Amino acid sequence: QKEVEQNSGPLSVPEGAIASLNCTYSDRVSQSFFWYRQYSGKSPELIMSIYSNGDKEDGRFTAQLNKASQYVSLLIRDSQPSDSATYLCAVNRRAAGNKLTFGGGTRVLVKP
């Protein structure tokens, strides 16, 4: 089992719909969780961080964390073509010396 796992996609979403991205992790004592957006040919850009169970909303983005089930998700509401990118999940793994471990990313395509 990979330490941080994401469906590679592509996740195809009509414009205006909700995109739902999932990420599972193996290290039960992980404390910090991050979502990065990466446009093709660009560097990762932090869009959300979440540290406790539940939902965290920021604009059209909502991060959801369930530590008991070891998953973190990202919802993108009212998806826009500009949301087309690869979304990387990153987990602070104590077993990795308190460094971030990144998933392989989910590619999202928003179709007008």
Add this chain to the structure above:
Amino acid sequence: NAGVTQTPKFRILKIGQSMTLQCTQDMNHNYMYWYRQDPGMGLKLIYYSVGAGITDKGEVPNGYNVSRSTTEDFPLRLELAAPSQTSVYFCASSYGGGGEQFFGPGTRLTVL
């Protein structure tokens, strides 16, 4: 405030050549990281540093070396370049370990 800067943006090396990728941050972050990202893949940690004079290996350190003489700079040295080192290299920094990381624009390296 430039954030994290990297030079060069692109480079082509011949097998066996050496080069140094430069990384500078102006956020006074203690932690700095070097990642490589192969096409369609996630980020793999090469080396990291928790402060000036302190460096440690990441997941894929073979063929690379680093130094950290100042808080701002964290150069990555490639000795005896090999085609397997063809990748995009990202430098990142964070205030603390396991916290939000901020990425530079990347260096696209091709070894022929």
